[in-house]
């Protein structure tokens with residue numbers, strides 16, 4: 385879910401024209417310029433991590449940006465929105481989106497100990513697949529919140545979920561796994577952390593200081609076990625697979641598990657804090673396994689305006705596609721200026737490959753990406 389605020393802005397750039405003193409340009413922040421928008425639109429980009437529950441004005445933004453999204457349902461216990469309501473609202477967005485939005489459904493993990501649980505879940509998922517859902521979300525309340533009768537936390541590799549994973553694989557759908565959280569969720573409050581405000585505002589998700597909670601390693605071990613036990617299931621780890629602070633570890637996982645890829649949603653600051661050459665080398669090496677996503681959220685009554693929503697896409701794109709001088713929490717960041725072929729992969733082709741069907745409803749019918 386939304387909560388990690390992206391705060392990249394273009395820093396004041398200094399331009400020297402022949403025969404002139406340096407002139408400080410005003411910082412360019414916010415939505416796309418017309419030239420930037422043309423390049424972005426040409427990518428026909430895909431955001432594989434969005435939570436959109438009201439069509440307008442979001443659909444207008446999708447059309448303006450030529451942007452496809454995966455619209456993801458999440459079952460938590462504080463959104464006050466049950467799965468049926470979320471599904472109905474998200475399907476309204478899908479149907480109003482002229483092919484730009486596709487559904488990622490979810491299931492209720494809280495009722496895991498009810499009789500017939502897996503059968504009930506798979507029946508619901510299969511119904512959603514018939515309605516066009518192409519993926520299923522597993523959220524971090526598995527591993528961080530829900531407990532078994534014996535007091536142990538329910539983990540992603542609990543046998544109760546096994547038939548559900550088999551069903552998703554059998555239908556050639558993708559599992560989106562947001563398991564664990566950034567390292568900072570287990571560490572003392574640190575205002576320099578990209579997640580400081582999130583944990584300040586979401587104390588239930590903050591593991592630090594809580595007694596007898598699972599370690600992050602334990603939760604990710606269960607995720608890895610899931611990957612091993614389900615080699616035919618495509619798993620996309622949300623938020624860099626919660627390995628945001630250790631790219632070597634993320635690389636090792638991508639090397640080890642061919643059925644695993646990650647989205648970059650809401651973890652841009654971690655990428656921006658890396659040395660530029662390190663980041664270029666990492667993205668280049670894993671250019672087939674990294675998928676663009678934002679974690680943008682929009683519902684009826686959301687306070688975000690269209691320029692604010694657009695600015696997230698614009699700022700992310702400037703980091704990946706240009707060598708503009710950017711800024712994160714007062715520190716300078718230089719854009720990566722990735723090659724066109726790498727940009728096409730992280731912004732479109734990988735999404736099409738890891739989420740078959742995400743472009744099926746493409747009104748333009750311009751999908752030329754082949755899926756395995």
Ligand SMILES: [Zn+2]
Nearest residue numbers: 385386433679
């Ligand atoms: Zn999310």
